[in-house]
Amino acid sequence: MRLPAVAALALLLLSALPAGAVKPDEMLADPRLESRARALSEELRCLVCQNQSIDDSDADLARDLRLLVRERIAAGDSDRGVLDYLVARYGEFVLLRPRFNLQTALLWLTPFAVLALGGLAIARGVRRRAAAAPAAPLDDDERARLAALLAEDR
Amino acid sequence: MIVELGHYALVLALALALVQAVVPIWGARIGDAALMATAGPTAAGQFLFVALSFAALTWAHVVSDFSVANVFENSHSLKPMIYKISGVWGNHEGSMLLWVTILALFGALVAVFGRNLPPILKADVLGVQAWVAAAFYLFVLVTSNPFARLVSPPLEGRDLNPVLQDPGLAIHPPLLYLGYVGFSIAFSFAVAALIEGRIDAAWARWVRPWTLAAWVFLTLGIAMGSYWAYYELGWGGWWFWDPVENASLMPWLAGTALLHSAIVMEKRDALKIWTILLAVLAFSLSLLGTFLVRSGVLTSVHAFASDPTRGVFILAILVAFIGGSLTLFAIRAPGLTKGGLFAPISREGALVFNNLFLTSACAAVFFGTLYPLMLEAATGAKISVGAPFFDATFGPLMVPLLIAVPIGPFLAWKRGDLLAVAQRLAAVLALAMAGFAVTWWATRGGPVLAPLGVGLALWLVLGALAEVAFRVHLFSEAPRNALRRAVGLPRSAWGTMFAHLGLGLTLLGIVAESNWRIESILVMKPGDTVQVGRFSLAFDGVVMRRGPNFDEAVAGFAVRDGGGRPFRMEPSKRTFRARPMPTTETAIATYDGFSQLYLSLGDTQADGGVAMRIYWKPLVLLIWLGCVAMALGGCISLTDRRLRIGAPRPHRVAAEPPAGDPQPAE
Numbered sequence: 001m002r003l004p005a006v007a008a009l010a011l012l013l014l015s016a017l018p019a020g021a022v023k024p025d026e027m028l029a030d031p032r033l034e035s036r037a038r039a040l041s042e043e044l045r046c047l048v049c050q051n052q053s054i055d056d057s058d059a060d061l062a063r064d065l066r067l068l069v070r071e072r073i074a075a076g077d078s079d080r081g082v083l084d085y086l087v088a089r090y091g092e093f094v095l096l097r098p099r100f101n102l103q104t105a106l107l108w109l110t111p112f113a114v115l116a117l118g119g120l121a122i123a124r125g126v127r128r129r130a131a132a133a134p135a136a137p138l139d140d141d142e143r144a145r146l147a148a149l150l151a152e153d154r
Numbered sequence: 155m156i157v158e159l160g161h162y163a164l165v166l167a168l169a170l171a172l173v174q175a176v177v178p179i180w181g182a183r184i185g186d187a188a189l190m191a192t193a194g195p196t197a198a199g200q201f202l203f204v205a206l207s208f209a210a211l212t213w214a215h216v217v218s219d220f221s222v223a224n225v226f227e228n229s230h231s232l233k234p235m236i237y238k239i240s241g242v243w244g245n246h247e248g249s250m251l252l253w254v255t256i257l258a259l260f261g262a263l264v265a266v267f268g269r270n271l272p273p274i275l276k277a278d279v280l281g282v283q284a285w286v287a288a289a290f291y292l293f294v295l296v297t298s299n300p301f302a303r304l305v306s307p308p309l310e311g312r313d314l315n316p317v318l319q320d321p322g323l324a325i326h327p328p329l330l331y332l333g334y335v336g337f338s339i340a341f342s343f344a345v346a347a348l349i350e351g352r353i354d355a356a357w358a359r360w361v362r363p364w365t366l367a368a369w370v371f372l373t374l375g376i377a378m379g380s381y382w383a384y385y386e387l388g389w390g391g392w393w394f395w396d397p398v399e400n401a402s403l404m405p406w407l408a409g410t411a412l413l414h415s416a417i418v419m420e421k422r423d424a425l426k427i428w429t430i431l432l433a434v435l436a437f438s439l440s441l442l443g444t445f446l447v448r449s450g451v452l453t454s455v456h457a458f459a460s461d462p463t464r465g466v467f468i469l470a471i472l473v474a475f476i477g478g479s480l481t482l483f484a485i486r487a488p489g490l491t492k493g494g495l496f497a498p499i500s501r502e503g504a505l506v507f508n509n510l511f512l513t514s515a516c517a518a519v520f521f522g523t524l525y526p527l528m529l530e531a532a533t534g535a536k537i538s539v540g541a542p543f544f545d546a547t548f549g550p551l552m553v554p555l556l557i558a559v560p561i562g563p564f565l566a567w568k569r570g571d572l573l574a575v576a577q578r579l580a581a582v583l584a585l586a587m588a589g590f591a592v593t594w595w596a597t598r599g600g601p602v603l604a605p606l607g608v609g610l611a612l613w614l615v616l617g618a619l620a621e622v623a624f625r626v627h628l629f630s631e632a633p634r635n636a637l638r639r640a641v642g643l644p645r646s647a648w649g650t651m652f653a654h655l656g657l658g659l660t661l662l663g664i665v666a667e668s669n670w671r672i673e674s675i676l677v678m679k680p681g682d683t684v685q686v687g688r689f690s691l692a693f694d695g696v697v698m699r700r701g702p703n704f705d706e707a708v709a710g711f712a713v714r715d716g717g718g719r720p721f722r723m724e725p726s727k728r729t730f731r732a733r734p735m736p737t738t739e740t741a742i743a744t745y746d747g748f749s750q751l752y753l754s755l756g757d758t759q760a761d762g763g764v765a766m767r768i769y770w771k772p773l774v775l776l777i778w779l780g781c782v783a784m785a786l787g788g789c790i791s792l793t794d795r796r797l798r799i800g801a802p803r804p805h806r807v808a809a810e811p812p813a814g815d816p817q818p819a820e
Contacts, residue, residue, distance in 0.1 A: 024765055042542065045540060051394070051395075056389060092536070096542050098539060098543065107521055108547070110517055110518075111521065112514070112547075114513060114514045115511070115551065123498075
């Protein structure tokens, strides 16, 4: 349902000057570093927005974070280092891909658990029902009737 | 006066819904045909009154009656007529009224088209439908009355949210609601079957067309919303894994699973219990979506939906219907007869595989959307779940499913032969591999997974074509015979082909757009020229223009494709006079059929330049055209003979599908 998301965005536009997210003046000169910054930006949440990455968001805070990411990259941090730095400052909430830990284990594992348990349940059901109703071979009578039916059909 | 009549009509609809919710079901229990027969007329009457109510609100918007609070808050006398009409549902109250109108429409359609439904089933289905309707009429009347008047009417309205002033608003919500609410029919059928405690193949024949119709609308609604976001928001994205989008994707996934499991139930009388559960789940997820969007639970930023009383009311509806139907399911399901044995490698097996993966993917979306809420409620810890999470979970769960799609329709019912299928699909596999190799070679050094994606998309598209080709003996018989067979092929087989082919096209679009788009973000001054891909764009400055209720800054570009003649593209920014809120109007030009050049105007810089976002998006249109092909497949399947002639009467239940082709498939 796009409509309320669009409306939400409209609200965001109210609070910040409009423009499409990353602005030319923020970008790093080195295209390799800049592309790393863009990739990292997609992993980071604009903390004041509704589920937007700082790469998409127009809010002032997103701009600050984008600049911060670029600053850390320019200072020689690894991708991991940049993320650690931001988590230390803003908490796990800043990550759009939650790190796997005790708190998020359910989140990460449930879809695959559904798959595994569903698969097991299906496999068990198939086996049980195959065992419960073995396909009995036709006896002579049935074979005769089958032949008669087939002949009739022709 | 008209507005009060509309309000009163809604109250009457509620009264009729309450009658319809009790009398027919009671009649069915005591075996009174007269009581059961009230279901049809009440359903029709309900729709009549809701339609009147909706018409009254539309009238108030059309004539700009600002004494109505809803019109005052969402309209403006200068607003173009199309937005006066679509503005009726561009707000909370109006959109809920549209919701119940569509719900009543579906109930009335069942009443009209359900003439040859078994009377008890019909009474129960319409009764359950009325429970849902009554709950939502109450919701509208108690918490979201669109007909409230203002004591001192203002002269001018506050205008509709500018971002919503777009043709997308006229199409997207109605389509989406037709899909959401359409699943209520499958739900009502499922609950009716649970009340009765029996299901037969006729049940599946009844449920499938309604599910299919709802699915077609939901598919188109989601695609339309995605395209709207793409051209309106101005940064070229088309899917954001936003909770609101996920709310529509979940019922779609469950509905897609339901479509496929209903096939097994109809043809082979198997998977009955599971199909019932899916029918309950699909609509439950629609209700959940309504709750997520309407209650404001997703945090406060949503423009309409922050009043907690509404949230609590919908939550109560949600708990009552989902909890009630699942409890009923838990009581009744063990007593339902199981049917239809099949080997793991068979058409049924393939459809079970489809259901398993779609359900898991749906679980990924469900947990990704709700887990932050649950965790915060349970521990107070705040985490975010965004696109990278869904890419990492939903993606891997879809890949095995996509690989299996072309194989499924080739498998025989009951017991399939994988080796024989492999032989038939060998050519398709070879072509898909060739596609992979060529793409890999042509884009050396580019993204690694992209060529694999192209190969998979080709596998889907060619596999869908191959299925029909084999069934009409295209390569083994004279063209005339093949044509004769093609005409005789069940429509549902054509439907399958288009739907699966569409899936491949969408995948191809996604792979191409996300891996090979070219992006250029820069500041341009009048006279500047920039090269993006094969295009050169010359910027000649910004001019101001006046629209009916907005002012517009328009940037002019002369675009050259290679050495060709230049043509103009004019991205703009609008500021609405009633609400000083800017919107981006992107300029989009389509090339080579499916690729687009996309220009979006940013803000003006201190030095007089403008910030521009320019994209070249290869094959991007395929993302939505693929969805259209899927919907087309659904429509073709709806015209299948066995759906046209309706459900078989009891003495014909055992009759085989029409002869001519050995195994009619979906």
